[in-house]
Amino acid sequence: MAKRIVINPITRISGFMEIEAFIENNIIVDAKTEGLLFRGFEKMLVGRSPFDAVYFTERICGICSTAHGVASTMALEAAMKVIPTEQGRYLRDIIHGCEFLQNHIRHFYQYTTPDFIKLPENYPLYVTDHNDFRLPEEKNALLVKHYFESLDLSRQAHEMLAVLGGKAPHNHGVFIGGITTQASTDKIIKIKSILNSINQFIRDKMIPDAYTIGEYYQDYYHNGGGYGNLLSYGCFNNYAELGTLYVDPLAYKDGSIRPFYPSGISEEIDYSWYSDDTEPYMDKPKAYSWVKAARYYGIPFETGPLARQWLSGEYRHGISTMDRTIARVLEAKKITEVIGVLLENITPDVSVQKEYSIPEAAEGEGLIDTTRGALGHWIEIDDRVISFYQIITPSGWNLSTRSGNNLKGTAEKALIGTTIQNSDNPVELGRIIRSFDPCVSCQLMYIQMVGI
């Protein structure tokens, strides 16, 4: 008989989730990832001014708010037929890149490393309930030192974001046309200076630290793999003069990489707490989560740093728990390089803003890869207000529920088959789930089925 394990809260993520797993002979035979927060953003947005979507949707998520600002801006630009200038794109993408750095540094040190290193237990915050810590004392001590040092660097990543974005979290800078303000030379040099410190930290500490963890937790290169289907909407790509600096819209399945087609996206609610007419419905039989099931041509896909590193050819060591973490720190380095190139191409003091007017009726989509993966916003405008809004977040892909064809979600599949060393202390579950960088404040929104 299978043993049932429930972990709730899964701490060190953004938001609230539960893992329910069944273990037989120390192997996970079934698993569910359950998102436990519903706010209903898509319903709130109806009737509001389209311009307000940018700052409003940022409030979906405290750690990746810029991602939503970028996606909603792109959806608005599509609806309003505004084509941002290249300078506008560079500036906006610099802000977006700063959010990547903030997010990745915090996710690696504050969210991931406590799974693998022993932090000082005289702080109540760092008391743990297991003892699977394998690093030798001096290496553990070094990573603890870097855990605290990293706080300065992630703070500085938000500082450089605020130089162009006004404040963070929930910046004001990202907007239609690019950003709101101009990049004067004092701002450019300030960002360059901070970027230099962050780049050094990532190169000299963060990347070696990730490989150190990998060295002592080799088994994590062999679990948490899942389907192995990877997808990206692309980011830092398709610039008129600079070409693609990171990754284009691509999908990987069965050993081959193909272009990604937005028309393949769908979202299912068979196992989510929504009625057929899209109202919240917690008494629904079979349903177990507020998360929906994002699919690409009906198939679950993984999205995020590993998908991007794989699709862009930067890192193809493997698809596993540890590879996901390695890919995240390598991506952080890549992003510093991308920001560096964009900064070199900024013309100082250029204003990219115009006086915009809202069309009577229009629709648009904004698809962009962000820190956690593929993010889509879809907007419809009628009578100059938002008449429909739809958001599919990265965690809608990675932390999705089962779909109608009973295919398990990406992270659910990644859990199944894992060997659990001690079923009274199943540390493997949290480690695998955190490698996806779940964001459960993000993904839990009102659903409307649309023919996207």
Place this chain on the structure above:
Amino acid sequence: MIEKNPGICPMLNASSGTAKNLIEKIKSEIMRNSLVKRDLIWLELTGCSGNIISLLNGSNPDFKFLITNMVNLIYNNSLMAAEGEAALDALVNKTGSDYILAVEGAISTKNNGLYNIIGRWKGEPLTALKAVQLLGDRASHVIAVGACATHGGVSAARPNPAECVSVQSILKRKVIKLPGCPCHPDWFLGTLAHILLYGEPELDDRDRHLLFYSMLIHDRCPRRSYFDNGVFATRLGEKTCMFKLGCRGPVTRIDCPVRQWNSYVNWPIRDDTPCIGCAMFGFPDSMEPFISYDTTRKR
């Protein structure tokens, strides 16, 4: 403070004083071993968990100073090493002893609070609603951190699908309110420092810490002269008064113009965007539209 420093501009004083002075005081108390660390519980409830991220952006004091010298941080979902029921142990075992409670996020009341479950204790779901009821009454002080906790904020935006309410709506006791989206790290750390040193700070009639919330943005706005002279921006990116773009500075009480954000490098108006009133009760619904091109023109 002004009396102590005659001749110093009160606007400069307001930014360099406040939280920083309190922290200096704490440092000296620590040196004399007269400050006893208190226990702090930081609950993330129905919201975006952006206030804890903002807290991590604090500099002098920073997060390390907070947990090393000011408080024992007993519980925080985003940062604690423990998980599952072991993590909740710290919360449930806390109810009998002395602690300060900080809450970010609103409280979803729909379906008995089941729209926001923050953990599972002995097989039963622990909702945001139940957690506040469990911990709110016995805390020595309750601090509502950010717009969702102080008045519902974005989580309660119409039509409020999760039926979110403020912390105060659940608790029949004094709740110190630090509205803002997010809360600036100094507003929280300065308030906490005051509690540790002197007890409850001086609050206004809506329980906001007067140190930070006493003056309108408009009163200290560097673009005020443009307003007075009727020079208004018509698009973002201009350097004049953004009143006609929808700026909420004239109704928003907070010290952003002198404090600024993220190691004090910038703030929304300096970024050539209007204030959207995120530190004001009623945000977001009564502060919208955030951006409109000439509010004095009919659309």
